[in-house]
Amino acid sequence: MSKKMVGVFLVFMCFLFIIGLVLIFSAPSSGQNAGTNAIWKRGGSIDTWEYQQIIESTTSAYRTGGLVISLVGGFGMLLSGYALFKENIRTA
Numbered sequence: 819m820s821k822k823m824v825g826v827f828l829v830f831m832c833f834l835f836i837i838g839l840v841l842i843f844s845a846p847s848s849g850q851n852a853g854t855n856a857i858w859k860r861g862g863s864i865d866t867w868e869y870q871q872i873i874e875s876t877t878s879a880y881r882t883g884g885l886v887i888s889l890v891g892g893f894g895m896l897l898s899g900y901a902l903f904k905e906n907i908r909t910a
Contacts, residue, residue, distance in 0.1 A: 824901045831894030838888025841880055849877030 853873040857864050 821902065821905055824898050824905065828895060828898040828902065831891045831898055833891070835888050835891030835895060838884045838886070838891055841884025841887060843884075845877045845880035845884065848880045849873040849875075852876035 850873060853869050853876075856869065856872050
């Protein structure tokens with residue numbers, strides 16, 4: 819693979835890693851927003867247990883999705899960094 823392709827891949831993986839981190843750190847507020855929206859959709863009243871379940875499941879889903887995306891991005895960054903390193907060793 820050429821250096822340019824590996825460089826583009828590295829930038830893409832960095833972007834994925836950052837998106838994953840943003841999802842992980844915004845998970846609690848997303849869960850809270852989902853709970854608030856559920857209250858609004860049901861006319862201002864909802865069972866406490868159901869409200870808590872909505873918040874926890876949404877937070878968990880965002881956190882899991884962010885974890886997967888950031889792991890893929892981080893692993894891709896490592897691989898493309900290694901490929902760039904090996905390419906620079908050959909040309910030096």
